[in-house]
Every structure is written in C-alpha cells, then in structure tokens.
Amino acid sequence: MKTPKHDSARLRVALAALGALILTAAGTAAATAADPVGDDSDVDVTVSITELTEPGVLAMTIAGTAATLTESESGDPLIRQFTGQLPTVTVTDTRTAEEIPAAAAWYVLGTASDFTGDAGQSPIDAGHLGWAPRLIDGGDSGLVTEGPEVATVIDDDAAPNNVGLVDKELLAGAWNSSEIATEGSWTATADLFLRTDTTVSAGDYTSTLTLSLFE
Numbered sequence: 001m002k003t004p005k006h007d008s009a010r011l012r013v014a015l016a017a018l019g020a021l022i023l024t025a026a027g028t029a030a031a032t033a034a035d036p037v038g039d040d041s042d043v044d045v046t047v048s049i050t051e052l053t054e055p056g057v058l059a060m061t062i063a064g065t066a067a068t069l070t071e072s073e074s075g076d077p078l079i080r081q082f083t084g085q086l087p088t089v090t091v092t093d094t095r096t097a098e099e100i101p102a103a104a105a106w107y108v109l110g111t112a113s114d115f116t117g118d119a120g121q122s123p124i125d126a127g128h129l130g131w132a133p134r135l136i137d138g139g140d141s142g143l144v145t146e147g148p149e150v151a152t153v154i155d156d157d158a159a160p161n162n163v164g165l166v167d168k169e170l171l172a173g174a175w176n177s178s179e180i181a182t183e184g185s186w187t188a189t190a191d192l193f194l195r196t197d198t199t200v201s202a203g204d205y206t207s208t209l210t211l212s213l214f215e
Helices: 003-034 177-183
Strands: 058-064 071-072 079-085 091-092 105-111 129-137 143-144 171-173 185-197 209-214
Touching: 058 209, 091 105, 091 171, 091 177, 129 143, 129 171, 171 185
Parallel strands: none
Antiparallel strands: 058 091, 071 079, 079 185, 091 185, 105 171, 105 209, 129 185, 143 171
C-alpha cells in the first residue's frame, strides 16, 4: 500500500506538470492569436510636393564700405577741395512684373553726417559735402535716371541746389518699376567733393554717408 507521503509527492509532481502544461498551452494560444487571419491588405500613402518658389525681391548692394577724399585743385584761391568716388551701388530687382505694385517706383537716397575730427577739431558741416551722380548701367529702357548734382553750401553760384548732402539727396531712381523688371539690375556711382574755406583746421576727419533704397 502506498503511503500518504508518496501520494503527496506524486500529487505535487502531477500539479507541477499540469502547471507547465497550462503555461505552454497559454503561450501557444497567444502565438496563434498573433497570426494574420486571411490575406494581407495594403494601404498606399501618397503626397504631392510642389516646387518651392519664393517671390522676387528689390535689393541694393554697395561695392565697398569706404571712400577716401584727397585734395584737388578747386579753381578758387579761397576754397579747398577734396574729391573721391562713391563705391558702385547696384540695385537688383528679381520680381516679375506681376509681383510689383502698380505705379511703384524705386529710388536711392543719400544723407551724410558732419565730418568729425580725430583730434578735437571743429566738425565740418555735412553741407560742405556734395556729389555728382553718374549711371554706370541704367539698362536699355532708359527709364532709370541719375539724380542731379548737389553742390555745397559754399557754392553760391549753384543756388538753390547748393545744400550739400544734408537730407536725402537722389542718387538714382526708376519711376515705373514694373516696366523695367526684366532688366534685372542697374548700377550707379557718384563723384564726391568736399569744399571748405582755407581756414579749416588740419587733421583727419570722418563722415558717414548713408544710402537708402526706397519704393
């Protein structure tokens, strides 16, 4: 006859085997549930990407950040004259005619500050600086024009245009932007001249000539 101790041991073995079987069966059931039922179905994902286009722009560039004036003959014993040249100014328009507002016009204006001495000299008023604008490439249309010569405050014979570069003087401009949009770019410069009386203090002076593009 089997003792209760032996029956108990066999029962534990049987239960252990049953537990393993249950776990194995559960694992098999999970694997079976993950398998596809029937045929696969696909979904095509499409997108249309258009070419990236940006609108054109009207812009100005300057071929340099400095201009040096050197003394030259003024033709008047009571006047000292110093001359130089403005770096080339380029206006570029990459817009189409359709992108330009009706009757739009662009223009470049220049304004100078007073000349400040490096050793405490009295400043030279910006009215003593003048210019004579010149188109380098005005395009084939002839619709880009250079500004008038602006004389200095001591050029009495040039009145009333003897005000110097004190307040937004015209370098160049176009009065109908859409008509010349296909030309693309235009260049201009200006002959600069500083005129003072002979009593001006010696030394180095600096002024800032600010060019601005407007439309």
